[in-house]
Amino acid sequence: MSNQPRQTKVFAALAASMTALAFVLMSLGYNPPAAGAFCLSSYNRMLPVRQAIYSLNGVELADWDGIEISVISGNGNNKKLFDKCQATGHFIICNGQIGTDGRIELTPRWLKQQAVADQNSQDGVIHIIVLAGADTAGPTGFQVRRTLALVELLQRKFGIAATETTYPGQFLF
Numbered sequence: 001m002s003n004q005p006r007q008t009k010v011f012a013a014l015a016a017s018m019t020a021l022a023f024v025l026m027s028l029g030y031n032p033p034a035a036g037a038f039c040l041s042s043y044n045r046m047l048p049v050r051q052a053i054y055s056l057n058g059v060e061l062a063d064w065d066g067i068e069i070s071v072i073s074g075n076g077n078n079k080k081l082f083d084k085c086q087a088t089g090h091f092i093i094c095n096g097q098i099g100t101d102g103r104i105e106l107t108p109r110w111l112k113q114q115a116v117a118d119q120n121s122q123d124g125v126i127h128i129i130v131l132a133g134a135d136t137a138g139p140t141g142f143q144v145r146r147t148l149a150l151v152e153l154l155q156r157k158f159g160i161a162a163t164e165t166t167y168p169g170q171f172l173f
Contacts, residue, residue: 049104049146049149049150049153050153052091052104052106052150053150053153053154053157054157056111056113059111059112059113060113061113061158062113062114062115062124063124063158064124064125064126064154064158064160065124065125065158065160065164066124066125066126066160066164066165066166067125067126067128067151067154067155067160067164067165067166068125068126068127068128068165068166069128069129069130069147069151069165069166069167069168070089070127070128070129070130070168071129071130071131071132071138071139071168072085072129072130072131072132073131073132073133078098081098081131082098082099082131085107085129085131086105086107086108086109087107087109088116088127088129089107089109089116089127089128089129090106090107090109090110090116090126090127090128091104091105091106091107091110091126091127091128091129091150092104092105092107092128092129092131093105093128093129093130093131093139093143093146093147093150094131094143095130095131095132095133095139095140095143096133096140097131097133098131099131101140101142101143102140102142102143102145102146104146104150110126126154126158126160128147128150128151130143130147151165
C-alpha cells in the first residue's frame with residue numbers, strides 16, 4: 001500500500017493539468033488550423049454528399065434514369081468555365097483551383113430538377129462535371145472519392161443501375 005500516496009499525487013497532478021489545459025483552450029476560442037497537407041478543416045466545411053441530394057426542399061424530384069460524368073480541364077479562378085459548367089451540368093466537383101478540392105457545387109439546373117439543354121444529352125440523365133486542373137492529367141484522388149460517393153447516393157436515391165452510369169476514360173478509380 002506504499003504506492004497509494006504516489007498514485008493519488010499522480011492522479012491529482014493529471015487532473016490539475018487537464019483542467020488548466022481546458023481553460024487555456026477555451027480562452028483561445030475556436031480557431032481552426034490553417035489548411036495544410038493533412039488538415040481536415042476545409043473538408044469539414046464542405047457540403048456533405050448526402051446533403052447535396054437531400055437538400056431539395058419543396059421541389060418535385062424529376063425521374064432520373066442515368067448518370068454521366070465528364071472531366072473538364074480548367075486553370076486558375078476561371079469564372080467563365082465555372083459558369084459554363086453550371087449551365088451544362090447538375091453537379092460540379094471542384095479542383096482546388098476553382099473552389100476547394102472535392103467540393104460539390106449544386107447547379108441551378110439540379111436545384112430546379114431540369115434536364116441539361118444540350119443536343120448531345122438525353123433527358124433523364126444527371127450530369128456531373130469534374131473540374132481537373134490544367135496542369136494535371138485528371139481529377140485528384142479526393143475528387144474521385146467524392147464523385148464516387150455522390151454517384152452511389154444518386155444511384156440509390158433514384159434507383160439508377162450501375163450500368164446506366166458512364167465514366168470518362170481518364171477517370172481513374
